[in-house]
Amino acid sequence: xxxxxxxxxxxxxxxxxxxxxxxxxxxxxxxxxxxxxxxxxxxxxxxxxxxxxxxxxxxxxxxxxxxxxxxxxxxxxxxxxxxxxxxxxxxxxxxxxxxxxxxxxxxxxxxxxxxxxxxxxxxxxxxxxxxxxxxxxxxxxxxxxxxxxxxxxxxxxxxxxxxxxxxxxxxxxxxxxxxxxxxxxxxxxxxxxxxxxxxxxxxxxxxxxxxxxxxxxxxxxxxxxxxxxxxxxxxxxxxxxxxxxxxxxxxxxxxxxxxxxxxxxxxxxxxxxxxxxxxxxxxxxxxxxxxxxxxxxxxxxxxxxxxxxxxxxxxxxxxxxxxxxxxxxxxxxxxxxxxxxxxxxxxxxxxxxxxxxxxxxxxxxxxxxxxxxxxxxxxxxxxxxxxxxxxxxxxxxxxxxxxxxxxxxxxxxxxxxxxxxxxxxxxxxxxxxxxxxxxxxxxxxxxxxxxxxxxxxxxxxxxxxxxxxxxxxxxxxxxxxxxxxxxxxx
Amino acid sequence: xxxxxxxxxxxxxxxxxxxxxxxxxxxxxxxxxxxxxxxxxxxxxxxxxxxxxxxxxxxxxxxxxxxxxxxxxxxxxxxxxxxxxxxxxxxxxxxxxxxxxxxxxxxxxxxxxxxxxxxxxxxxxxxxxxxxxxxxxxxxxxxxxxxxxxxxxxxxxxxxxxxxxxxxxxxxxxxxxxxxxxxxxxxxxxxxxxxxxxxxxxxxxxxxxxxxxxxxxxxxxxxxxxxxxxxxxxxxxxxxxxxxxxxxxxxxxxxxxxxxxxxxxxxxxxxxxxxxxxxxxxxxxxxxxxxxxxxxxxxxxxxxxxxxxxxxxxxxxxxxxxxxxxxxxxxxxxxxxxxxxxxxxxxxxxxxxxxxxxxxxxxxxxxxxxxxxxxxxxxxxxxxxxxxxxxxxxxxxxxxxxxxxxxxxxxxxxxxxxxxxxxxxxxxxxxxxxxxxxxxxxxxxxxxxxxxxxxxxxxxxxxxxxxxxxxxxxxxxx
Numbered sequence: 001x002x003x004x005x006x007x008x009x010x011x012x013x014x015x016x017x018x019x020x021x022x023x024x025x026x027x028x029x030x031x032x033x034x035x036x037x038x039x040x041x042x043x044x045x046x047x048x049x050x051x052x053x054x055x056x057x058x059x060x061x062x063x064x065x066x067x068x069x070x071x072x073x074x075x076x077x078x079x080x081x082x083x084x085x086x087x088x089x090x091x092x093x094x095x096x097x098x099x100x101x102x103x104x105x106x107x108x109x110x111x112x113x114x115x116x117x118x119x120x121x122x123x124x125x126x127x128x129x130x131x132x133x134x135x136x137x138x139x140x141x142x143x144x145x146x147x148x149x150x151x152x153x154x155x156x157x158x159x160x161x162x163x164x165x166x167x168x169x170x171x172x173x174x175x176x177x178x179x180x181x182x183x184x185x186x187x188x189x190x191x192x193x194x195x196x197x198x199x200x201x202x203x204x205x206x207x208x209x210x211x212x213x214x215x216x217x218x219x220x221x222x223x224x225x226x227x228x229x230x231x232x233x234x235x236x237x238x239x240x241x242x243x244x245x246x247x248x249x250x251x252x253x254x255x256x257x258x259x260x261x262x263x264x265x266x267x268x269x270x271x272x273x274x275x276x277x278x279x280x281x282x283x284x285x286x287x288x289x290x291x292x293x294x295x296x297x298x299x300x301x302x303x304x305x306x307x308x309x310x311x312x313x314x315x316x317x318x319x320x321x322x323x324x325x326x327x328x329x330x331x332x333x334x335x336x337x338x339x340x341x342x343x344x345x346x347x348x349x350x351x352x353x354x355x356x357x358x359x360x361x362x363x364x365x366x367x368x369x370x371x372x373x374x375x376x377x378x379x380x381x382x383x384x385x386x387x388x389x390x391x392x393x394x395x396x397x398x399x400x401x402x403x404x405x406x407x408x409x410x411x412x413x414x415x416x417x418x419x420x421x422x423x424x425x426x427x428x429x430x431x432x433x434x435x436x437x438x439x440x441x442x443x444x445x446x447x448x449x450x451x452x453x454x455x456x457x458x459x460x461x462x463x464x465x466x467x468x469x470x471x472x473x474x475x476x477x478x479x480x481x482x483x484x485x486x487x488x489x490x
Numbered sequence: 491x492x493x494x495x496x497x498x499x500x501x502x503x504x505x506x507x508x509x510x511x512x513x514x515x516x517x518x519x520x521x522x523x524x525x526x527x528x529x530x531x532x533x534x535x536x537x538x539x540x541x542x543x544x545x546x547x548x549x550x551x552x553x554x555x556x557x558x559x560x561x562x563x564x565x566x567x568x569x570x571x572x573x574x575x576x577x578x579x580x581x582x583x584x585x586x587x588x589x590x591x592x593x594x595x596x597x598x599x600x601x602x603x604x605x606x607x608x609x610x611x612x613x614x615x616x617x618x619x620x621x622x623x624x625x626x627x628x629x630x631x632x633x634x635x636x637x638x639x640x641x642x643x644x645x646x647x648x649x650x651x652x653x654x655x656x657x658x659x660x661x662x663x664x665x666x667x668x669x670x671x672x673x674x675x676x677x678x679x680x681x682x683x684x685x686x687x688x689x690x691x692x693x694x695x696x697x698x699x700x701x702x703x704x705x706x707x708x709x710x711x712x713x714x715x716x717x718x719x720x721x722x723x724x725x726x727x728x729x730x731x732x733x734x735x736x737x738x739x740x741x742x743x744x745x746x747x748x749x750x751x752x753x754x755x756x757x758x759x760x761x762x763x764x765x766x767x768x769x770x771x772x773x774x775x776x777x778x779x780x781x782x783x784x785x786x787x788x789x790x791x792x793x794x795x796x797x798x799x800x801x802x803x804x805x806x807x808x809x810x811x812x813x814x815x816x817x818x819x820x821x822x823x824x825x826x827x828x829x830x831x832x833x834x835x836x837x838x839x840x841x842x843x844x845x846x847x848x849x850x851x852x853x854x855x856x857x858x859x860x861x862x863x864x865x866x867x868x869x870x871x872x873x874x875x876x877x878x879x880x881x882x883x884x885x886x887x888x889x890x891x892x893x894x895x896x897x898x899x900x901x902x903x904x905x906x907x908x909x910x911x912x913x914x915x916x917x918x919x920x921x922x923x924x925x926x927x928x929x930x931x932x933x934x935x936x937x938x939x940x941x942x943x944x945x946x947x948x949x950x951x952x953x954x955x956x957x958x959x960x961x962x963x964x965x966x967x968x
Contacts, residue, residue, distance in 0.1 A: 322585020
């Protein structure tokens with residue numbers, strides 16, 4: 001029998017529609033794989049005990065001849081940042097343990113309407129703060145290609161789940177690279193749509209002006225399809241765009257004739273590891289072979305993106321995380337045993353015990369950057385430089401349609417390799433953060449493997465709302481790399 | 491004018507009026523703003539600040555704010571920004587309040603009002619939108635939080651420090667309330683907290699330019715307390731300075747029971763609010779055409795109405811101001827005049843008899859047992875001399891208690907005035923015949939007895955005889 005768990009979402013939907021497999025069979029196959037592999041990988045923090053019920057309902061709906069969505073019969077893992085009605089949602093923080101939302105994020109509702117079956121919630125760095133998935137109250141996620149390595153972060157669980165065959169597609173969020181970098185580390189496709197494409201309502205906020213939800217999948221086309229499903233204006237999120245959502249998945253074309261692909265020269269530094277450099281260089285040849293013209297462009301202020309990002313993101317986060325005070329929901333300190341001295345003690349014990357180290361570090365950084373006397377020098381200055389970075393991209397996109405670069409300088413590093421040096425960890429985001437600062441769509445598509453057997457991704461970035469161009473280049477790379485057939489277990 | 495005794499001190503006062511806008515739903519969430527809902531009933535996930543929820547702007551609240559801004563002569567920004575004011579308090583669900591900081595919706599306005607007979611103009615620095623917090627109640631060992639109020643739209647109207655006395659402050663606050671009520675954007679109820687007033691008070695030597703250190707007074711929930719709290723605070727500051735102490739910049743709470751202000755604990759006010767633009771909300775863009783539409787739909791405002799009352803009804807300015815301060819009173823007055831055709835007499839009846847009864851019974855004019863039509867009818871009957879002033883007061887009392895029309899009461903009790911000289915002469919003859927002794931004395935020159943006969947006649951006519959005709963007829967007959 002064909003192995004269901006190595007099929008992609010589009011094929012699974014077709015199998016379900018054609019009657020080859022029932023939704024229950026498909027869902028059960030992935031649940032079995034989670035049961036088998038999660039002990040090692042730790043990609044899921046919980047499965048959805050209603051998943052089989054939903055699948056059975058879909059089987060019944062199909063028999064009844066009801067309309068089925070483009071993701072009907074397709075299980076999906078949802079990052080723990082997304083609120084899921086009736087299903088515990090914690091952002092992988094001790095502070096939110098036990099929180100069961102009374103509503104679902106708009107993205108989750110749209111996925112369910114399209115027929116996707118929520119199979120469980122994926123591990124991540126606490127409040128999406130991290131680049132290695134080592135900051136989770138549920139423990140580290142292991143990279144399925146080599147369990148001594150990290151899967152990347154913050155959406156490490158979502159990326160690992162796809163390549164471990166636990167879910168054909170998953171959802172992540174990307175604030176400074178949290179989809180693209182784990183996609184690179186795990187060898188899957190990961191897409192961050194344009195800021196404003198996808199509603200943020202019901203997604204736990206890290207940094208509101210940067211956060212954007214997007215999918216992980218094995219192939220470009222699946223991700224394009226999921227992006228179609230989740231995009232569109234939402235009255236519940238005033239920052240969503242009213243632009244129509246194109247049928248990206250149907251329009252994908254690997255023929256790149258007439259397209260200009262730009263290489264930002266600042267993204268090709270000596271810091272890039274040889275294997276990564278080689279894979280990216282090979283991709284450039286593939287893109288050229290597909291008909292694209294390669295041009296060199298410049299993003300001269302790239303070196304400022306990390307400091308700007310860590311000021312903007314932490315400032316917003318310090319405010320966004322204020323609501324986690326233990327007053328209305330979430331975990332409280334043990335006040336029965338040890339009553340609070342006063343209100344300040346109540347807050348500091350709830351938050352001090354609930355938040356992890358990295359989250360506390362960022363809250364403090366952001367609080368400092370917004371404080372009177374420092375605001376102008378830090379937050380305000382960062383916003384001004386953010387504008388400059390945006391302008392750099394606008395200039396670059398006058399010369400090309402899509403930017404091509406590495407996602408990071410290295411492939412997946414080892415667990416605990418960077419935990420003692422937060423700054424080294426932050427520098428891992430050097431090529432990904434400016435995309436968020438500029439609100440651009442970006443993605444990672446697998447393009448090769450290191451000699452030691454770790455995957456390598458290629459980053460593609462397009463101008464605002466030009467996701468199609470990015471998907472087309474990615475499709476050309478996917479076709480040439482033929483990475484889709486590779487799985488960690490053979 | 492606002493010096494204190496001969497001390498040579500002058501007060502400098504600015505007010506921050508917080509008006510709850512009477513929109514159906516909250517500023518950034520769809521739950522109801524109803525005041526009388528059960529505890530924690532109006533709590534949409536957005537109001538509770540559940541993880542992942544986002545604010546969305548209530549257009550109605552912006553419209554009400556623009557209206558108010560225009561009525562106060564403010565410039566309206568085409569682009570205004572919502573900012574987060576960050577602080578921790580259990581009844582502030584998000585850990586920040588969405589407010590406006592450096593780009594408020596309305597700026598640079600002013601308002602005119604009277605303090606006694608003197609006209610005063612106070613500048614409006616700004617009026618900005620924000621959301622209300624929930625309500626905490628403290629019960630010794632524990633505190634309770636009601637989040638129904640959390641997220642209700644507020645318009646904070648900040649005055650220039652143009653106010654110089656407690657009386658001016660109270661009149662300013664009343665004038666603002668009056669505008670809000672004319673616009674029907676806020677019910678202005680200070681006791682229920684839909685209108686709140688913080689007062690910034692400092693004192694300086696008369697003639698100096700520099701402001702003294704200011705103190706912010708909070709927890710003031712009536713116009714009377716605005717006056718009392720400021721008076722207390724001014725005196726406290728003068729006493730401090732005269733005894734060589736310095737004024738500490740602080741927030742003080744007014745205790746109406748003790749009529750004193752108390753410093754809030756320092757810890758509670760040592761806030762660094764870390765304002766920054768709310769990234770969840772795009773800047774509010776308002777097109778000039780919308781501002782023009784709102785402007786052209788503004789109702790007549792209290793000042794304009796008072797001016798019209800003076801020109802159209804030839805009322806004294808004082809009457810016009812009293813009658814127009816409350817829209818409902820002004821509406822009532824105009825209905826009365828329509829019926830009575832006597833503007834000044836109508837004004838007198840409303841400002842004395844009716845206002846007194848309303849005040850004593852704590853009744854709003856909208857709920858007056860005497861309708862404007864009935865009131866107008868009564869004034870008309872007096873003007874037509876159908877009722878004497880004295881009879882009219884008796885009829886008024888009946889109207890108040892029974893809600894009947896004056897004509898019905900007059901008919902029931904046969905109370906209408908007798909103005910027919912022949913009929914009065916009949917009664918006069920009877921009265922004279924009944925007191926021959928007094929008549930003799932009168933004729934002998936004891937003219938004082940005229941009053942006695944008038945009294946007898948009025949008694950006989952049950953007070954219904956017209957006094958002027960009585961005088962005339964009696965003189966002839968006696």
